[in-house]
Amino acid sequence: MTLIRPTERTTLHRMPQRASYDRALLERILDEALYCHVGLVVDQQPYVLPTIHARAGEQLYLHGSSASRLLAKASAGIPICVTVTILDGLVLARSVYHHSMNYRSVVVLGNAVEVTDQNERLAALKAIVDHVIPGRWNDVRGPSQQELKATRVVRLPLAEASVKIRTGPPIDDENDYGLPCWAGEIPLRLERHSPMPDPRLAPSILVPDYATGGR
Amino acid sequence: MTLIRPTERTTLHRMPQRASYDRALLERILDEALYCHVGLVVDQQPYVLPTIHARAGEQLYLHGSSASRLLAKASAGIPICVTVTILDGLVLARSVYHHSMNYRSVVVLGNAVEVTDQNERLAALKAIVDHVIPGRWNDVRGPSQQELKATRVVRLPLAEASVKIRTGPPIDDENDYGLPCWAGEIPLRLERHSPMPDPRLAPSILVPDYATGGR
Numbered sequence: 001m002t003l004i005r006p007t008e009r010t011t012l013h014r015m016p017q018r019a020s021y022d023r024a025l026l027e028r029i030l031d032e033a034l035y036c037h038v039g040l041v042v043d044q045q046p047y048v049l050p051t052i053h054a055r056a057g058e059q060l061y062l063h064g065s066s067a068s069r070l071l072a073k074a075s076a077g078i079p080i081c082v083t084v085t086i087l088d089g090l091v092l093a094r095s096v097y098h099h100s101m102n103y104r105s106v107v108v109l110g111n112a113v114e115v116t117d118q119n120e121r122l123a124a125l126k127a128i129v130d131h132v133i134p135g136r137w138n139d140v141r142g143p144s145q146q147e148l149k150a151t152r153v154v155r156l157p158l159a160e161a162s163v164k165i166r167t168g169p170p171i172d173d174e175n176d177y178g179l180p181c182w183a184g185e186i187p188l189r190l191e192r193h194s195p196m197p198d199p200r201l202a203p204s205i206l207v208p209d210y211a212t213g214g215r
Numbered sequence: 216m217t218l219i220r221p222t223e224r225t226t227l228h229r230m231p232q233r234a235s236y237d238r239a240l241l242e243r244i245l246d247e248a249l250y251c252h253v254g255l256v257v258d259q260q261p262y263v264l265p266t267i268h269a270r271a272g273e274q275l276y277l278h279g280s281s282a283s284r285l286l287a288k289a290s291a292g293i294p295i296c297v298t299v300t301i302l303d304g305l306v307l308a309r310s311v312y313h314h315s316m317n318y319r320s321v322v323v324l325g326n327a328v329e330v331t332d333q334n335e336r337l338a339a340l341k342a343i344v345d346h347v348i349p350g351r352w353n354d355v356r357g358p359s360q361q362e363l364k365a366t367r368v369v370r371l372p373l374a375e376a377s378v379k380i381r382t383g384p385p386i387d388d389e390n391d392y393g394l395p396c397w398a399g400e401i402p403l404r405l406e407r408h409s410p411m412p413d414p415r416l417a418p419s420i421l422v423p424d425y426a427t428g429g430r
Contacts, residue, residue: 013284014282034302037254037263037298037300038263039252039262039263040261041259044256044294045224045294046295047254048252048322049298050300050318065229069228080261081254081260081263083265085250090347092355094355095357096362097359097362099355101249101267105265107264109260129311129314132305132316133307140308140309140394141310141391141394142310143311147312151312169413177415180420181354182412182416182420183413184411184413186348186410186426188405188406188408189405189408190405191403191406192401192402192403193401193403194402195401195402196384196400196402197398197399199384200398205395211307211399
């Protein structure tokens, strides 16, 4: 098992049994999550924004419009935080206090840099598209020079990061197990439903497998 | 329609057509989302952490362990950001560039304060439990004095906030509509699955309606 070295900032002090620094597990969570939340600071105010990410090896890539002021800030090397959370279930305990959620989350801290090498930029954009819909990149028109110019790509190393996980049934106080209320887990899953063709799609064009498959 | 007054910090400069300041819409999104991501800054480093929230009127409540260092910081009045994101679909365009996601998100900026009034604390905790599973609070053991002491509740006013939404099919370049690739939307929904009883649950205890209903 390859471990990520915990730092003071990524060490979980509370509920350390929920923490993990297993790199393979961290990568699986990042790969399964369809989007992340990026935190960055401007004039002492934190901002948290949802965006798509992709992992390639030990790097995390984000992208956005070249005109985005926040992404420009992020790419200038200020500290950022990227968090992904996959909600797996609601945990219903016998007391209010022990109610919880089952989840898998990853927190990555670090300083992003803008990617300027054109090959790396293209590879990152392909990774982002194919992360969400594997195989999609090769089926559609690639980016034009103008579109590439309008897109900023930033890279964050997966160097300072931690995983937090909760699984399983509620953990009740021993005295509460005799209470007459239901207790257990309600599993949650983000499901893909039947694809809705673009109103302007030619009827002869069939839905590709990657748009119908469950996840 | 009641509007939230946009500030410089909550004004969307890019894609302003996706922005809204409709308070009723903002409240619906906060109420539907099962959890949020909270951003706060410690030593110039932003941290983004998933947590459960609840709205009561024009206030947003968060809670956590009294031992949580980050929540203690948050309750001391530093600026925080609370973001919720509901992912509604993947948007497959005919070009890489116009791929997108359909979503509804809310960003709330402000300074949280700790709730110390016991009645407000209890009401907030009830709102948090019933936000996720309506009616659950009344079925289970309420918090003891010790549990209340171990719980911190913070409040953030819904005063400086914005909504961002994307819906509908891809918007392709006019030249690309003739390309022979499939285009459209893949709807996504967070589904609740069959409840899993706690292994220690007495078989005579039936599953309550709120644990079986879809959402």
